[in-house]
Amino acid sequence: MLKIKNLKAQINGKQILKGINLEVNAGEIHAIMGPNGSGKSTLAAVLAGRDYVEVNHGEVIFMGKNLLEISPEERARMGIFLGFQYPVEIPGVSMVSFMRTAVNEIRKYRNLSPLSSSDFLKYMREKKELIEIDTQLTNRSVNEGFSGGEKKKNEIFQMAMLEPKLSILDETDSGLDIDALKIVANGVNKLKNSDNAYVVITHYQRLLDYIIPDFVHVLYDGKIVKTAGKELALELEKNGYDWIKKEYQN
Amino acid sequence: MTTNIFQNTAIENIQKTFNEQFNNAKGFSHLKDIKNLALNNFLKAGFPSKKSEQYKYTSLEQHFAGTYKYFPFSIEGRINVDEIFKCDVPNLDTHLIILINGWFYATSKQNLLYETNQGIIYGSLLEAINKYPEKVLQYIKLQNETNILDNLNMALMQDGLFVYIPKNTKLDKPIQVINLVVANEPVQIYPRHLFISESSNLTQILFCDHSLNASPFIMNGNINVILNKEAKLEFYRIQNAHNHSVQLTNNNIEQDEESYYKGIYITLHGGTVRNNINVNLNGTKATNEMYGLWLADKNQHIDYYTEVKHRKPNCQSNQFFKSILDDEATGIFSGKILVEKNAQKTNAYQSNKNLIISPKAKVRSKPHLEIYADDVKCSHGSATGKLDDDAMFYLRSRGISQKESCQLLMFAFASDITKQISLLPLKEEIDHLVNKRLRGELSRCNRCSITCC
Numbered sequence: 005m006l007k008i009k010n011l012k013a014q015i016n017g018k019q020i021l022k023g024i025n026l027e028v029n030a031g032e033i034h035a036i037m038g039p040n041g042s043g044k045s046t047l048a049a050v051l052a053g054r055d056y057v058e059v060n061h062g063e064v065i066f067m068g069k070n071l072l073e074i075s076p077e078e079r080a081r082m083g084i085f086l087g088f089q090y091p092v093e094i095p096g097v098s099m100v101s102f103m104r105t106a107v108n109e110i111r112k113y114r115n116l117s118p119l120s121s122s123d124f125l126k127y128m129r130e131k132k133e134l135i136e137i138d139t140q141l142t143n144r145s146v147n148e149g150f151s152g153g154e155k156k157k158n159e160i161f162q163m164a165m166l167e168p169k170l171s172i173l174d175e176t177d178s179g180l181d182i183d184a185l186k187i188v189a190n191g192v193n194k195l196k197n198s199d200n201a202y203v204v205i206t207h208y209q210r211l212l213d214y215i216i217p218d219f220v221h222v223l224y225d226g227k228i229v230k231t232a233g234k235e236l237a238l239e240l241e242k243n244g245y246d247w248i249k250k251e252y253q254n
Numbered sequence: 255m256t257t258n259i260f261q262n263t264a265i266e267n268i269q270k271t272f273n274e275q276f277n278n279a280k281g282f283s284h285l286k287d288i289k290n291l292a293l294n295n296f297l298k299a300g301f302p303s304k305k306s307e308q309y310k311y312t313s314l315e316q317h318f319a320g321t322y323k324y325f326p327f328s329i330e331g332r333i334n335v336d337e338i339f340k341c342d343v344p345n346l347d348t349h350l351i352i353l354i355n356g357w358f359y360a361t362s363k364q365n366l367l368y369e370t371n372q373g374i375i376y377g378s379l380l381e382a383i384n385k386y387p388e389k390v391l392q393y394i395k396l397q398n399e400t401n402i403l404d405n406l407n408m409a410l411m412q413d414g415l416f417v418y419i420p421k422n423t424k425l426d427k428p429i430q431v432i433n434l435v436v437a438n439e440p441v442q443i444y445p446r447h448l449f450i451s452e453s454s455n456l457t458q459i460l461f462c463d464h465s466l467n468a469s470p471f472i473m474n475g476n477i478n479v480i481l482n483k484e485a486k487l488e489f490y491r492i493q494n495a496h497n498h499s500v501q502l503t504n505n506n507i508e509q510d511e512e513s514y515y516k517g518i519y520i521t522l523h524g525g526t527v528r529n530n531i532n533v534n535l536n537g538t539k540a541t542n543e544m545y546g547l548w549l550a551d552k553n554q555h556i557d558y559y560t561e562v563k564h565r566k567p568n569c570q571s572n573q574f575f576k577s578i579l580d581d582e583a584t585g586i587f588s589g590k591i592l593v594e595k596n597a598q599k600t601n602a603y604q605s606n607k608n609l610i611i612s613p614k615a616k617v618r619s620k621p622h623l624e625i626y627a628d629d630v631k632c633s634h635g636s637a638t639g640k641l642d643d644d645a646m647f648y649l650r651s652r653g654i655s656q657k658e659s660c661q662l663l664m665f666a667f668a669s670d671i672t673k674q675i676s677l678l679p680l681k682e683e684i685d686h687l688v689n690k691r692l693r694g695e696l697s698r699c700n701r702c703s704i705t706c707c
Contacts, residue, residue, distance in 0.1 A: 052651050080653035092648040096666025105662065106652040113653070145666070146648075162652065 005030050005067060005201055006051075006170055012061035012226075013050050020046040022226030023062070028170065031198040035212055035237060036205045038223035039245045044205045045089060047223070048174040051203075052086035053079050066170065080106075081113035083169030087159040087176045094146040099158075102146050103128065103165050110166055131164040135191045153184035160191035167195075172203045177211035189214030209241035222248050261301055264318035268296070271442070272409050275326035281380050284387050285411070288394060292408035295399050302402060311586045311618055312528050312557040314402065317500045322442035322472055325412065328357045346679040348430035348460065349376070355436060356412035356443040356473075367416075372423040379416040379448055390416070393448055393480060403504040403530060407444050407476040414445040414475075417459065419485070421452040428458035428677065435465040435473065435495070443473040451485035456514075458677065460490040463501065470498040470525075477505045481513035483537065490680065493521040494687070497552060500526045511537025511566070518674055519558070520684060521548035522691050526555045533562040535569040535597075546575035547671035549691050550583035550615075557586040562604075564597040564627075573604040576671055578664055578692070579615035588620040591634065595626040604634040609641065609667050611660075664692045 006028040013021040020043045028034055038044050049057045051064065053076035064071040067082060074082070094102070107127070108118040119127060132139060137157050147155050156176050163171055176188055192202060192215050204215055212220075212234065220236040221228045224245070229252045230236065240248075272293050275282070282289065301318075302309035349368075352359040358378035360366050367377035367385065375382065383390050397404045415431050433445065451457050465471065481487055493501055501524050507515055521527050533542050548556045562571045577585040587606040608617045621634035641663050649659035668688050675681035 052647075054647060075656070076647060076650040077653050077655050077659075080651055086651050088648065088651075092642075092644045094645050094648065094663070094666060096669040097649075097662050102649070102652070102654075102662070105654050105658060106649075109653040109655065109658075166652065 007065040008062070009065075010062040011047075011050065011059065011064060013046060013057050013059045015046065015057055020057075020226055021050070024223075024226070024228060026221065026228060028201050028203060030169070030201055032219065033196065033202045033204065033215060033217045035215075035217035035220045035234075036203060036223055036228075037207070037209075037220060037237065037240055039249075040207070042223045043226045044223050045174055048086060048089075048172050048203075048205055051079075051084065051172055052076060077109070080166070080168075081110050085163050085166055085168035085171045087156075087163060087171060087173035089174040089176075089178065091147050091150075091155040091159055093148050093150070095148045097146045099142045099144060099146055100125075100128070103142075103162065106162075107165055128165065131161065134194055135161045135164050136187055137161045152179040153181060156180055157184060157187055157191075160188050164191060164195055168200065170201050170203070172205065174205045175207060176204070177206050177208065185211060186214060209237045212237045224248060224252055260315040260319040264301065264315040265297070267318055267321075268406065268410070269293075271324045274324060275410065279326045281384060284383055284391055285394065288396070289409050289411070292396060292405045295396065296402060296405040296409060299400050299402065299405075308559060308588070311584070312526070312555065314502070314528075317472055317526065320440065320470070320472075322440045322470075323437065324410070324442050325355050325357065328413065343679050343683045346428075346430070346677065346683070348428045349425075351377070351415060351429060351431045353414065353431060353433045353445055355434075355441055356414070356445045358413045358415070370423075373420045374423050374425055375416065375418040376429060377416060378413055379446060380413040382416040382418075382448075390448070393450065393478065397504070397506055397532065401504060401530075403474055403502050403528075404476060404506070407446055407474050407504060410442075410444040410474075411446045411476075412444050414447040415449075416447070417449040417451075417457070419451040419453045419455075419457050421482075423453050424455035425457050428460055430460040431462065433461060433463045433473075433475070435469075435471045435499075437469050437471065438467070440470040441472075443471060444475070445473070446476045446478075448478045448480075449487065449489075450480040450482070451487055452482040454484040454486060456486040456488060458488045458490075460677070460680065461492065463491075463493045463495060465495045465499060468496045468498055470500075471495075472500040472502070474502040475504070477503065479505075479507040479515065481507070481509045481515055481540075483510045484512045485510070486514040488516045488676065489518070490675065490677070491517070491519045492684065493524055493527060495524050497523075497525045497554060499524050502528045503530065505529065505531045507531070507533045507542070509533065509535050509537065509540040509542060512539045513537065514541045515543070516674075517544040518671070519544070519546040520671070520688075521546075521550075521556055522687055523549075524554060524556060528557045529559065531558070531560045533560070533571065535562070535564050535566060535571065538566045538568045540566070540569045542569075542571040544573045544575075545671045545674045546573075547668055547688075548577045548585060549668070549688065550577070550585055551580035551694075552583065553581070554583045556584070558588070559586075560589040562589075562591050562602065564591070564593040564600045564602060567596065567598045567600070569597065570601045571603070574671065575605070576607045576609070576667065577617070578609045578611065578667060579617060580611040582612070582614045582616075584616040584618070586618040587636075588618075588622070589634070590622040590624065591632060593625040593627050593630050593632065597627050598629045600627060600630040600632065602630070602632045606636045607667075608638040609664065610638060611641075611664070661689075661692055665689055668692070
């Protein structure tokens, strides 16, 4: 589904990603861990198409297409979803009109007719129940006045609505209490199937108690320096990143 | 030099227009003195120069130098309004009043003046002056000697809406005024309106300016609001004309103690627009809230000038004005809050926010505070910027196109003002019009056959 080959990228002239290689297939969950400043969020930004990151080497192939030449909205329609580390508050844009516009754009891309208002509301209700998100949140403006946890739940709700192929969750667990964390993890577990894939970027191991990854990658200094199974996460939790850093420097 | 040529022609034109009505028109016998005074005030002061703080960005004389037809008399009976104009705010039940080219238009079913059993009166201002001179004339006053729009309006005044709501009465539904321009040649129009309320029951007045085609016009209107003790008024002004229109308004609001005024001003479309809004808080514990939104593109020029004077203690005022400017449009907001020496415990706020879509659009924003009391809470702020990059990206990352994301964000920016509309059917219609306007579609109402742009 996704192939990243020797990806290098910089922000304001500073080289952040220094050669990332990663392959993600349908049905897989990948966790990307790493200390602060290692390039985790930059990788997510490149995949979603943020223009402040400048890719200066390598390629990203998604569903057989060169992702780097495609606009953010087109990527979303193809099935890429970014769960934001800091979801943006947009006062005045209601969740309903935001989601209806997005769902119908994506349906158009998939050659489906737009949902009528009543069908849309029904669809939204189903997804809300699935995700166990508070009904009131969807009656408000996008993220406006939401607590940190509510914002993250709202990201998972949007993911449920848009049914992406590849979801990149950028530190979705940060700032969450344990109940909110469970809701986020349950959402992912319910939506997971053999046709979609997840890249879960996280700083802590605790999210991985609830979302069981097939692979754990450690990103350090702009490169994936270690890849292993879920046991790697436990080891990182216990011993921190210092041993990885030492191993890498040697 | 050019300015002088405009000046002279404009002043000649105005004098000629004045004579046309003054010497011939009936129905103005009570107003002869004040009209004369107004003209003389104007002739003495002339047009404001470029150095004038108030008219720094909007010059007037060039507009008045053009040739515009004037209607010194009522034109009733010449137009079948029902056929050409259907106002279309679904589910909005109002007392509908139509003004055509400055004149009250009474259809066969209507009177010039309505009077309810309770003593509520509304209808033609000229009719009200002639029928109740002893009551109405005291309010037909000039604001001051130098207010050019007020003087010009008074000198050339035609007709307009009169509303009187006595104490302890309540109007059963809002009054809606369609201020219509109907002409196939350039016209000049001088409507004058007077609203007086003594009632603590809320009165709602909705004012819509429309034009039936893209023929140029100048409208110099005057809206006077008198709110007595505890009176409450909600006033909506929707301006929706075309690029060849010049719409000037002098809005004067006098508020007595514990009165409440909420004004919502929305300019969807206009060539040159100047709205003066003067508020005098003359009694204690009065509240004034004003919200404004203007949307301009092409070479449109929209200038709002507000002045809120706190003259007595314990009053509150809040001004919130926003604009969205595209292409080479110009938007101006000059807002002044004046707190007089004895107006202690004043709460006065003012905010102006502008969204610039095109790099060639221009914004002039000038908030101004003048405070002579020492125990007050006042603030003002002004911000002009582009659409937020993070919000744009957030929307696009969900599959929404750049253009559509831009629309959603502009609409959200505007909704800060439109959400203040408490007449829900009107709010829905305005949201709809704003949306269409932002999409570059003509923002005329659905079922209206007007082709105005």
